[in-house]
Amino acid sequence: MKQRAHVLVVDDQADNLLILEDVLSDHYDVHPATNGIEALDYLAKGGRADLILLDVMMPDVDGFEVCRRLKSSESTRAIPVMFLTGLDRPEDEELGFSLGAEDFIHKPISPPVVRARVRTHLALSRATRALQRRNADLELLVAERTAEISEQTRRLVTSKQEVIAAQAATITAFCALAEARDNETGNHIRRTQHYVRILAEKLQDHPRFRGELNEEIIQLLFKSAPLHDVGKVATPDAILLKQGKLTPEEWVIMKQHCEYGRNAIVQAENALGGAVDASFLRYAAEIAYGHHERWDGSGYPEGLAGEAIPVSARLMAVADVYDALISRRVYKPPFPHEQAIEMMFAEKGSHFDPDIVDALMLVAGDFAAIARNFSDESGSEDSASSE
Incomplete structure:
Protein backbone atom coordinates (compact mmCIF):
# COMPACT_ATOMS: atom_id res chain seq x y z
CA MET A 1 0.00 0.00 0.00
CA LYS A 2 1.36 3.40 -0.98
CA GLN A 3 2.31 5.53 2.03
CA ARG A 4 0.44 8.82 2.30
CA ALA A 5 2.37 12.08 2.24
CA HIS A 6 2.65 14.04 5.49
CA VAL A 7 1.69 17.72 5.53
CA LEU A 8 2.75 19.84 8.52
CA VAL A 9 0.32 22.76 9.01
CA VAL A 10 1.53 25.61 11.24
CA ASP A 11 -0.96 28.32 12.25
CA ASP A 12 -1.74 30.01 15.57
CA GLN A 13 -5.46 30.15 14.72
CA ALA A 14 -7.25 26.95 15.69
CA ASP A 15 -10.02 27.47 13.16
CA ASN A 16 -7.49 27.70 10.32
CA LEU A 17 -5.91 24.42 11.44
CA LEU A 18 -9.29 22.72 11.47
CA ILE A 19 -10.17 24.04 8.01
CA LEU A 20 -6.87 22.92 6.51
CA GLU A 21 -7.07 19.51 8.16
CA ASP A 22 -10.57 19.08 6.75
CA VAL A 23 -9.40 20.15 3.28
CA LEU A 24 -6.38 17.85 3.16
CA SER A 25 -7.02 14.86 5.41
CA ASP A 26 -8.78 12.78 2.74
CA HIS A 27 -5.51 12.48 0.82
CA TYR A 28 -2.70 13.29 3.25
CA ASP A 29 -1.67 12.73 6.86
CA VAL A 30 -1.97 16.18 8.41
CA HIS A 31 0.01 17.17 11.52
CA PRO A 32 -1.07 20.50 13.10
CA ALA A 33 1.20 22.87 15.03
CA THR A 34 -0.02 26.04 16.73
CA ASN A 35 3.24 28.01 16.49
CA GLY A 36 6.67 28.02 14.91
CA ILE A 37 8.55 26.65 17.93
CA GLU A 38 6.19 23.68 18.18
CA ALA A 39 6.73 22.93 14.48
CA LEU A 40 10.52 23.16 14.77
CA ASP A 41 10.51 20.91 17.86
CA TYR A 42 8.34 18.36 16.04
CA LEU A 43 10.81 18.17 13.16
CA ALA A 44 13.87 18.19 15.46
CA LYS A 45 12.49 15.11 17.24
CA GLY A 46 12.20 13.22 13.95
CA GLY A 47 8.65 14.15 12.99
CA ARG A 48 7.89 13.55 9.34
CA ALA A 49 6.87 16.28 6.90
CA ASP A 50 6.83 16.04 3.13
CA LEU A 51 5.48 19.60 2.82
CA ILE A 52 4.90 22.49 5.25
CA LEU A 53 2.02 24.98 5.17
CA LEU A 54 3.34 27.87 7.27
CA ASP A 55 1.44 30.89 8.56
CA VAL A 56 3.43 34.13 8.41
CA MET A 57 1.88 36.21 11.18
CA MET A 58 2.45 34.27 14.42
CA PRO A 59 3.52 35.40 17.90
CA ASP A 60 7.07 34.99 19.19
CA VAL A 61 8.60 33.47 16.05
CA ASP A 62 6.94 34.48 12.77
CA GLY A 63 6.74 32.32 9.66
CA PHE A 64 9.63 34.05 7.91
CA GLU A 65 11.98 33.20 10.78
CA VAL A 66 10.72 29.61 10.91
CA CYS A 67 11.39 29.28 7.17
CA ARG A 68 14.88 30.73 7.57
CA ARG A 69 15.67 28.14 10.25
CA LEU A 70 14.22 25.31 8.19
CA LYS A 71 16.25 26.22 5.10
CA SER A 72 19.46 26.62 7.11
CA SER A 73 19.26 23.08 8.47
CA GLU A 74 20.58 20.15 6.46
CA SER A 75 17.81 17.90 7.75
CA THR A 76 14.90 20.17 6.74
CA ARG A 77 16.06 22.42 3.90
CA ALA A 78 14.65 20.11 1.21
CA ILE A 79 11.09 20.17 2.62
CA PRO A 80 8.90 22.43 0.43
CA VAL A 81 7.49 25.42 2.37
CA MET A 82 4.29 27.21 1.31
CA PHE A 83 3.35 30.37 3.20
CA LEU A 84 -0.22 30.98 4.36
CA THR A 85 -0.75 34.70 4.69
CA GLY A 86 -3.09 37.62 4.41
CA LEU A 87 -0.14 39.83 3.42
CA ASP A 88 -0.28 40.95 -0.18
CA ARG A 89 2.65 43.33 -0.54
CA PRO A 90 5.20 42.37 -3.22
CA GLU A 91 8.05 42.90 -0.77
CA ASP A 92 6.58 40.27 1.56
CA GLU A 93 6.49 37.70 -1.21
CA GLU A 94 9.99 38.71 -2.29
CA LEU A 95 11.26 38.14 1.26
CA GLY A 96 9.54 34.77 1.47
CA PHE A 97 10.99 33.54 -1.79
CA SER A 98 14.45 34.82 -0.83
CA LEU A 99 14.27 32.65 2.29
CA GLY A 100 13.63 29.56 0.17
CA ALA A 101 9.85 29.21 0.20
CA GLU A 102 8.27 27.51 -2.80
CA ASP A 103 4.90 29.30 -2.92
CA PHE A 104 2.35 31.59 -1.26
CA ILE A 105 -1.31 30.85 -0.54
CA HIS A 106 -3.30 33.95 0.36
CA LYS A 107 -6.00 34.00 3.01
CA PRO A 108 -8.91 33.50 3.11
CA ILE A 109 -7.94 30.15 1.67
CA SER A 110 -9.69 28.46 -1.23
CA PRO A 111 -9.88 24.66 -0.67
CA PRO A 112 -9.45 23.82 -4.39
CA VAL A 113 -6.42 26.12 -4.60
CA VAL A 114 -4.85 24.60 -1.48
CA ARG A 115 -5.35 21.05 -2.71
CA ALA A 116 -3.96 21.89 -6.18
CA ARG A 117 -0.92 23.70 -4.82
CA VAL A 118 -0.14 20.96 -2.29
CA ARG A 119 -0.50 18.28 -4.96
CA THR A 120 1.75 20.17 -7.38
CA HIS A 121 4.55 20.86 -4.92
CA LEU A 122 4.54 17.34 -3.52
CA ALA A 123 4.86 15.98 -7.07
CA LEU A 124 7.66 18.45 -7.84
CA SER A 125 9.46 17.50 -4.63
CA ARG A 126 9.23 13.80 -5.44
CA ALA A 127 10.51 14.40 -8.97
CA THR A 128 13.40 16.51 -7.68
CA ARG A 129 14.45 13.83 -5.21
CA ALA A 130 14.21 11.15 -7.87
CA LEU A 131 16.37 13.20 -10.23
CA GLN A 132 18.94 13.79 -7.50
CA ARG A 133 19.10 10.07 -6.79
CA ARG A 134 19.39 9.35 -10.51
CA ASN A 135 22.22 11.84 -10.93
CA ALA A 136 24.02 10.43 -7.91
CA ASP A 137 23.71 6.91 -9.31
CA LEU A 138 24.97 8.06 -12.70
CA GLU A 139 27.93 9.89 -11.17
CA LEU A 140 28.81 6.73 -9.27
CA LEU A 141 28.47 4.69 -12.45
CA VAL A 142 30.74 7.06 -14.36
CA ALA A 143 33.30 6.99 -11.54
Whole structure:
Protein backbone atom coordinates (compact mmCIF):
# COMPACT_ATOMS: atom_id res chain seq x y z
CA MET A 1 0.00 0.00 0.00
CA LYS A 2 1.36 3.40 -0.98
CA GLN A 3 2.31 5.53 2.03
CA ARG A 4 0.44 8.82 2.30
CA ALA A 5 2.37 12.08 2.24
CA HIS A 6 2.65 14.04 5.49
CA VAL A 7 1.69 17.72 5.53
CA LEU A 8 2.75 19.84 8.52
CA VAL A 9 0.32 22.76 9.01
CA VAL A 10 1.53 25.61 11.24
CA ASP A 11 -0.96 28.32 12.25
CA ASP A 12 -1.74 30.01 15.57
CA GLN A 13 -5.46 30.15 14.72
CA ALA A 14 -7.25 26.95 15.69
CA ASP A 15 -10.02 27.47 13.16
CA ASN A 16 -7.49 27.70 10.32
CA LEU A 17 -5.91 24.42 11.44
CA LEU A 18 -9.29 22.72 11.47
CA ILE A 19 -10.17 24.04 8.01
CA LEU A 20 -6.87 22.92 6.51
CA GLU A 21 -7.07 19.51 8.16
CA ASP A 22 -10.57 19.08 6.75
CA VAL A 23 -9.40 20.15 3.28
CA LEU A 24 -6.38 17.85 3.16
CA SER A 25 -7.02 14.86 5.41
CA ASP A 26 -8.78 12.78 2.74
CA HIS A 27 -5.51 12.48 0.82
CA TYR A 28 -2.70 13.29 3.25
CA ASP A 29 -1.67 12.73 6.86
CA VAL A 30 -1.97 16.18 8.41
CA HIS A 31 0.01 17.17 11.52
CA PRO A 32 -1.07 20.50 13.10
CA ALA A 33 1.20 22.87 15.03
CA THR A 34 -0.02 26.04 16.73
CA ASN A 35 3.24 28.01 16.49
CA GLY A 36 6.67 28.02 14.91
CA ILE A 37 8.55 26.65 17.93
CA GLU A 38 6.19 23.68 18.18
CA ALA A 39 6.73 22.93 14.48
CA LEU A 40 10.52 23.16 14.77
CA ASP A 41 10.51 20.91 17.86
CA TYR A 42 8.34 18.36 16.04
CA LEU A 43 10.81 18.17 13.16
CA ALA A 44 13.87 18.19 15.46
CA LYS A 45 12.49 15.11 17.24
CA GLY A 46 12.20 13.22 13.95
CA GLY A 47 8.65 14.15 12.99
CA ARG A 48 7.89 13.55 9.34
CA ALA A 49 6.87 16.28 6.90
CA ASP A 50 6.83 16.04 3.13
CA LEU A 51 5.48 19.60 2.82
CA ILE A 52 4.90 22.49 5.25
CA LEU A 53 2.02 24.98 5.17
CA LEU A 54 3.34 27.87 7.27
CA ASP A 55 1.44 30.89 8.56
CA VAL A 56 3.43 34.13 8.41
CA MET A 57 1.88 36.21 11.18
CA MET A 58 2.45 34.27 14.42
CA PRO A 59 3.52 35.40 17.90
CA ASP A 60 7.07 34.99 19.19
CA VAL A 61 8.60 33.47 16.05
CA ASP A 62 6.94 34.48 12.77
CA GLY A 63 6.74 32.32 9.66
CA PHE A 64 9.63 34.05 7.91
CA GLU A 65 11.98 33.20 10.78
CA VAL A 66 10.72 29.61 10.91
CA CYS A 67 11.39 29.28 7.17
CA ARG A 68 14.88 30.73 7.57
CA ARG A 69 15.67 28.14 10.25
CA LEU A 70 14.22 25.31 8.19
CA LYS A 71 16.25 26.22 5.10
CA SER A 72 19.46 26.62 7.11
CA SER A 73 19.26 23.08 8.47
CA GLU A 74 20.58 20.15 6.46
CA SER A 75 17.81 17.90 7.75
CA THR A 76 14.90 20.17 6.74
CA ARG A 77 16.06 22.42 3.90
CA ALA A 78 14.65 20.11 1.21
CA ILE A 79 11.09 20.17 2.62
CA PRO A 80 8.90 22.43 0.43
CA VAL A 81 7.49 25.42 2.37
CA MET A 82 4.29 27.21 1.31
CA PHE A 83 3.35 30.37 3.20
CA LEU A 84 -0.22 30.98 4.36
CA THR A 85 -0.75 34.70 4.69
CA GLY A 86 -3.09 37.62 4.41
CA LEU A 87 -0.14 39.83 3.42
CA ASP A 88 -0.28 40.95 -0.18
CA ARG A 89 2.65 43.33 -0.54
CA PRO A 90 5.20 42.37 -3.22
CA GLU A 91 8.05 42.90 -0.77
CA ASP A 92 6.58 40.27 1.56
CA GLU A 93 6.49 37.70 -1.21
CA GLU A 94 9.99 38.71 -2.29
CA LEU A 95 11.26 38.14 1.26
CA GLY A 96 9.54 34.77 1.47
CA PHE A 97 10.99 33.54 -1.79
CA SER A 98 14.45 34.82 -0.83
CA LEU A 99 14.27 32.65 2.29
CA GLY A 100 13.63 29.56 0.17
CA ALA A 101 9.85 29.21 0.20
CA GLU A 102 8.27 27.51 -2.80
CA ASP A 103 4.90 29.30 -2.92
CA PHE A 104 2.35 31.59 -1.26
CA ILE A 105 -1.31 30.85 -0.54
CA HIS A 106 -3.30 33.95 0.36
CA LYS A 107 -6.00 34.00 3.01
CA PRO A 108 -8.91 33.50 3.11
CA ILE A 109 -7.94 30.15 1.67
CA SER A 110 -9.69 28.46 -1.23
CA PRO A 111 -9.88 24.66 -0.67
CA PRO A 112 -9.45 23.82 -4.39
CA VAL A 113 -6.42 26.12 -4.60
CA VAL A 114 -4.85 24.60 -1.48
CA ARG A 115 -5.35 21.05 -2.71
CA ALA A 116 -3.96 21.89 -6.18
CA ARG A 117 -0.92 23.70 -4.82
CA VAL A 118 -0.14 20.96 -2.29
CA ARG A 119 -0.50 18.28 -4.96
CA THR A 120 1.75 20.17 -7.38
CA HIS A 121 4.55 20.86 -4.92
CA LEU A 122 4.54 17.34 -3.52
CA ALA A 123 4.86 15.98 -7.07
CA LEU A 124 7.66 18.45 -7.84
CA SER A 125 9.46 17.50 -4.63
CA ARG A 126 9.23 13.80 -5.44
CA ALA A 127 10.51 14.40 -8.97
CA THR A 128 13.40 16.51 -7.68
CA ARG A 129 14.45 13.83 -5.21
CA ALA A 130 14.21 11.15 -7.87
CA LEU A 131 16.37 13.20 -10.23
CA GLN A 132 18.94 13.79 -7.50
CA ARG A 133 19.10 10.07 -6.79
CA ARG A 134 19.39 9.35 -10.51
CA ASN A 135 22.22 11.84 -10.93
CA ALA A 136 24.02 10.43 -7.91
CA ASP A 137 23.71 6.91 -9.31
CA LEU A 138 24.97 8.06 -12.70
CA GLU A 139 27.93 9.89 -11.17
CA LEU A 140 28.81 6.73 -9.27
CA LEU A 141 28.47 4.69 -12.45
CA VAL A 142 30.74 7.06 -14.36
CA ALA A 143 33.30 6.99 -11.54
CA GLU A 144 33.23 3.19 -11.39
CA ARG A 145 33.48 2.79 -15.16
CA THR A 146 36.26 5.37 -15.34
CA ALA A 147 38.18 3.53 -12.65
CA GLU A 148 37.71 0.26 -14.52
CA ILE A 149 38.85 1.81 -17.77
CA SER A 150 41.89 3.36 -16.10
CA GLU A 151 42.88 0.07 -14.53
CA GLN A 152 42.46 -1.86 -17.76
CA THR A 153 44.47 0.71 -19.66
CA ARG A 154 47.25 0.85 -17.08
CA ARG A 155 47.93 -2.87 -17.59
CA LEU A 156 48.65 -2.37 -21.27
CA VAL A 157 51.62 -0.02 -21.01
CA THR A 158 55.23 -1.15 -21.28
CA SER A 159 56.15 0.17 -24.72
CA LYS A 160 55.15 2.74 -27.31
CA GLN A 161 52.98 0.20 -29.06
CA GLU A 162 51.20 -0.56 -25.81
CA VAL A 163 50.67 3.16 -25.18
CA ILE A 164 48.89 3.38 -28.53
CA ALA A 165 46.83 0.35 -27.61
CA ALA A 166 45.97 1.94 -24.27
CA GLN A 167 44.73 5.07 -26.00
CA ALA A 168 42.54 3.05 -28.32
CA ALA A 169 41.17 0.94 -25.46
CA THR A 170 40.30 3.99 -23.37
CA ILE A 171 38.50 5.73 -26.19
CA THR A 172 36.71 2.54 -27.24
CA ALA A 173 35.46 2.01 -23.70
CA PHE A 174 34.24 5.59 -23.39
CA CYS A 175 32.54 5.32 -26.79
CA ALA A 176 30.79 2.15 -25.70
CA LEU A 177 29.34 4.10 -22.77
CA ALA A 178 28.10 6.86 -25.07
CA GLU A 179 26.59 4.48 -27.62
CA ALA A 180 24.87 2.44 -24.92
CA ARG A 181 22.91 5.51 -23.73
CA ASP A 182 22.16 7.41 -26.94
CA ASN A 183 19.66 5.84 -29.32
CA GLU A 184 20.57 8.30 -32.08
CA THR A 185 24.32 7.67 -32.05
CA GLY A 186 24.49 4.96 -34.73
CA ASN A 187 27.49 5.66 -36.94
CA HIS A 188 27.44 9.33 -35.95
CA ILE A 189 30.65 9.10 -33.95
CA ARG A 190 32.44 7.31 -36.80
CA ARG A 191 31.33 9.84 -39.40
CA THR A 192 32.26 12.82 -37.26
CA GLN A 193 35.75 11.58 -36.48
CA HIS A 194 36.44 11.23 -40.21
CA TYR A 195 34.98 14.68 -40.89
CA VAL A 196 37.31 16.14 -38.24
CA ARG A 197 40.35 14.46 -39.77
CA ILE A 198 39.51 15.64 -43.30
CA LEU A 199 39.06 19.23 -42.10
CA ALA A 200 42.26 19.16 -40.03
CA GLU A 201 44.29 17.79 -42.92
CA LYS A 202 42.91 20.50 -45.21
CA LEU A 203 43.89 23.21 -42.69
CA GLN A 204 47.28 21.74 -41.81
CA ASP A 205 49.17 24.28 -43.94
CA HIS A 206 46.89 27.23 -43.26
CA PRO A 207 48.77 30.11 -41.55
CA ARG A 208 46.28 30.24 -38.67
CA PHE A 209 46.44 26.52 -37.96
CA ARG A 210 49.96 25.50 -38.99
CA GLY A 211 51.26 25.65 -35.42
CA GLU A 212 48.39 23.59 -33.98
CA LEU A 213 47.82 20.89 -36.59
CA ASN A 214 50.55 18.38 -37.38
CA GLU A 215 50.27 14.69 -38.23
CA GLU A 216 50.47 13.56 -34.61
CA ILE A 217 47.86 16.04 -33.40
CA ILE A 218 45.53 15.21 -36.28
CA GLN A 219 45.74 11.53 -35.34
CA LEU A 220 44.92 12.41 -31.73
CA LEU A 221 41.96 14.50 -32.89
CA PHE A 222 40.75 11.55 -34.96
CA LYS A 223 40.94 9.29 -31.89
CA SER A 224 39.37 11.86 -29.57
CA ALA A 225 36.47 13.05 -31.72
CA PRO A 226 34.19 10.08 -30.85
CA LEU A 227 34.17 11.23 -27.23
CA HIS A 228 32.40 14.54 -27.94
CA ASP A 229 29.09 13.35 -26.45
CA VAL A 230 30.37 10.89 -23.85
CA GLY A 231 28.91 13.14 -21.15
CA LYS A 232 25.44 12.03 -22.18
CA VAL A 233 26.06 8.92 -20.07
CA ALA A 234 25.10 11.17 -17.13
CA THR A 235 21.96 12.59 -18.78
CA PRO A 236 18.69 11.09 -17.45
CA ASP A 237 16.95 8.69 -19.86
CA ALA A 238 13.73 10.71 -19.68
CA ILE A 239 15.57 13.62 -21.30
CA LEU A 240 18.10 11.83 -23.50
CA LEU A 241 15.50 9.53 -25.06
CA LYS A 242 12.59 11.96 -25.15
CA GLN A 243 10.56 11.72 -28.35
CA GLY A 244 9.99 15.42 -28.83
CA LYS A 245 11.19 18.92 -28.04
CA LEU A 246 12.85 19.45 -24.66
CA THR A 247 11.39 21.91 -22.19
CA PRO A 248 13.62 24.82 -21.06
CA GLU A 249 14.28 23.00 -17.78
CA GLU A 250 15.18 19.76 -19.59
CA TRP A 251 17.43 21.68 -21.99
CA VAL A 252 19.42 23.07 -19.03
CA ILE A 253 20.06 19.49 -17.87
CA MET A 254 20.88 18.30 -21.40
CA LYS A 255 23.52 21.01 -21.81
CA GLN A 256 25.32 19.69 -18.75
CA HIS A 257 26.61 16.76 -20.84
CA CYS A 258 29.53 18.98 -21.90
CA GLU A 259 30.72 19.36 -18.33
CA TYR A 260 30.02 15.73 -17.42
CA GLY A 261 32.04 14.55 -20.42
CA ARG A 262 34.97 16.84 -19.73
CA ASN A 263 35.07 15.85 -16.04
CA ALA A 264 35.00 12.12 -16.78
CA ILE A 265 37.81 12.44 -19.32
CA VAL A 266 39.93 14.59 -17.00
CA GLN A 267 39.42 12.04 -14.24
CA ALA A 268 40.65 9.29 -16.56
CA GLU A 269 43.58 11.47 -17.65
CA ASN A 270 44.61 12.04 -14.03
CA ALA A 271 44.34 8.36 -13.23
CA LEU A 272 46.43 7.40 -16.25
CA GLY A 273 49.06 10.09 -15.81
CA GLY A 274 51.36 8.04 -13.64
CA ALA A 275 51.28 5.01 -15.89
CA VAL A 276 51.17 6.32 -19.46
CA ASP A 277 51.37 9.52 -21.43
CA ALA A 278 47.74 10.55 -21.04
CA SER A 279 48.09 13.84 -22.92
CA PHE A 280 46.06 12.39 -25.79
CA LEU A 281 42.99 12.91 -23.62
CA ARG A 282 43.58 16.67 -23.59
CA TYR A 283 41.93 16.97 -27.00
CA ALA A 284 39.09 14.68 -25.97
CA ALA A 285 38.37 16.92 -22.97
CA GLU A 286 38.50 20.06 -25.14
CA ILE A 287 36.11 18.55 -27.67
CA ALA A 288 33.65 17.20 -25.09
CA TYR A 289 33.49 20.53 -23.26
CA GLY A 290 33.64 23.01 -26.12
CA HIS A 291 31.97 21.56 -29.21
CA HIS A 292 28.76 23.54 -28.57
CA GLU A 293 30.56 26.88 -28.28
CA ARG A 294 29.94 29.30 -31.16
CA TRP A 295 32.35 31.60 -32.95
CA ASP A 296 30.22 34.65 -32.03
CA GLY A 297 30.09 33.74 -28.34
CA SER A 298 26.45 32.63 -28.24
CA GLY A 299 27.15 28.97 -27.49
CA TYR A 300 27.57 26.98 -24.26
CA PRO A 301 28.74 26.02 -21.69
CA GLU A 302 30.91 29.14 -21.25
CA GLY A 303 29.93 31.41 -24.15
CA LEU A 304 33.50 31.46 -25.50
CA ALA A 305 34.09 33.34 -28.74
CA GLY A 306 36.60 33.27 -31.60
CA GLU A 307 40.11 32.08 -30.85
CA ALA A 308 39.19 31.48 -27.20
CA ILE A 309 37.49 28.27 -28.37
CA PRO A 310 40.05 25.45 -28.79
CA VAL A 311 40.75 24.49 -32.41
CA SER A 312 39.72 20.91 -31.64
CA ALA A 313 36.28 22.08 -30.46
CA ARG A 314 35.86 24.39 -33.48
CA LEU A 315 36.56 21.50 -35.84
CA MET A 316 34.18 19.26 -33.93
CA ALA A 317 31.41 21.88 -34.06
CA VAL A 318 31.48 21.87 -37.87
CA ALA A 319 31.59 18.07 -38.07
CA ASP A 320 28.84 17.59 -35.50
CA VAL A 321 26.38 20.09 -36.97
CA TYR A 322 26.87 18.88 -40.55
CA ASP A 323 26.17 15.31 -39.48
CA ALA A 324 23.12 16.36 -37.47
CA LEU A 325 21.75 18.16 -40.54
CA ILE A 326 22.08 15.17 -42.88
CA SER A 327 20.79 12.67 -40.30
CA ARG A 328 17.23 11.74 -39.49
CA ARG A 329 16.04 12.76 -36.04
CA VAL A 330 12.73 12.33 -34.25
CA TYR A 331 12.14 16.06 -34.71
CA LYS A 332 13.22 16.41 -38.38
CA PRO A 333 13.94 14.55 -41.62
CA PRO A 334 17.49 14.42 -43.05
CA PHE A 335 18.53 17.40 -45.17
CA PRO A 336 20.17 16.70 -48.55
CA HIS A 337 23.93 17.18 -48.62
CA GLU A 338 23.77 20.32 -50.80
CA GLN A 339 21.24 21.99 -48.51
CA ALA A 340 23.26 21.08 -45.41
CA ILE A 341 26.38 22.64 -46.93
CA GLU A 342 24.44 25.82 -47.78
CA MET A 343 23.12 25.98 -44.21
CA MET A 344 26.64 25.56 -42.83
CA PHE A 345 27.94 28.34 -45.08
CA ALA A 346 25.18 30.63 -43.84
CA GLU A 347 26.57 30.22 -40.31
CA LYS A 348 30.12 31.23 -41.33
CA GLY A 349 31.45 33.78 -38.89
CA SER A 350 28.52 33.36 -36.49
CA HIS A 351 28.31 29.72 -35.42
CA PHE A 352 31.56 28.56 -37.06
CA ASP A 353 35.15 29.67 -37.54
CA PRO A 354 35.13 31.26 -41.04
CA ASP A 355 38.33 29.54 -42.17
CA ILE A 356 37.05 26.13 -41.10
CA VAL A 357 33.86 26.72 -43.10
CA ASP A 358 35.99 27.66 -46.12
CA ALA A 359 37.84 24.36 -45.67
CA LEU A 360 34.51 22.56 -45.50
CA MET A 361 33.52 24.04 -48.87
CA LEU A 362 36.71 22.55 -50.37
CA VAL A 363 36.18 19.06 -48.90
CA ALA A 364 32.37 18.89 -49.16
CA GLY A 365 32.61 15.97 -51.56
CA ASP A 366 34.71 14.05 -49.05
CA PHE A 367 32.07 14.72 -46.38
CA ALA A 368 29.37 13.27 -48.64
CA ALA A 369 31.50 10.18 -49.30
CA ILE A 370 32.10 9.65 -45.57
CA ALA A 371 28.35 9.96 -44.93
CA ARG A 372 27.67 7.26 -47.53
CA ASN A 373 30.40 4.93 -46.26
CA PHE A 374 29.17 5.10 -42.67
CA SER A 375 25.45 5.57 -43.30
CA ASP A 376 22.75 4.58 -40.82
CA GLU A 377 20.04 2.17 -41.89
CA SER A 378 17.47 4.76 -40.85
CA GLY A 379 18.19 6.98 -43.83
CA SER A 380 21.44 8.95 -43.57
CA GLU A 381 22.62 7.40 -46.82
CA ASP A 382 19.96 8.99 -48.97
CA SER A 383 20.45 12.30 -47.18
CA ALA A 384 24.05 12.58 -48.36
CA SER A 385 23.75 10.76 -51.64
CA SER A 386 24.43 13.78 -53.84
CA GLU A 387 27.16 16.39 -53.73
